[in-house]
Amino acid sequence: MKPKLTLLRRTCREAAALIIAREDRALNLPDRVALKLHLLACKACPKFANQVLTLRSAMGKWRRYTDDSGN
Numbered sequence: 001m002k003p004k005l006t007l008l009r010r011t012c013r014e015a016a017a018l019i020i021a022r023e024d025r026a027l028n029l030p031d032r033v034a035l036k037l038h039l040l041a042c043k044a045c046p047k048f049a050n051q052v053l054t055l056r057s058a059m060g061k062w063r064r065y066t067d068d069s070g071n
C-alpha cells in the first residue's frame with residue numbers, strides 16, 4: 001500500500017509543474033490522480049491552480065482580442 005501512495009505523492013513544485021503542463025497538454029492518468037490528491041491535501045497549490053485558470057481566461061480574451069483587431 002505504502003509504495004503506491006508514495007508513487008502518487010507530489011511536492012508543491014511538481015504539482016505546480018503539472019498545473020502548468022495541463023494547460024498545454026492532457027496529463028496522463030497517474031499525473032492527473034497525483035495532482036488531484038495533492039490539491040486535496042495542499043493549501044497553497046489550489047490557490048495557484050485558480051490563478052492559472054484566471055490567467056488562462058484572461059489570456060484567452062487577450063488572444064481573441066488581438067486576433068480580431070489583427071486583420
Ligand SMILES: [Zn+2]
Pocket residue numbers: 011012013015038042043044045
Ligand atoms: Zn502543494
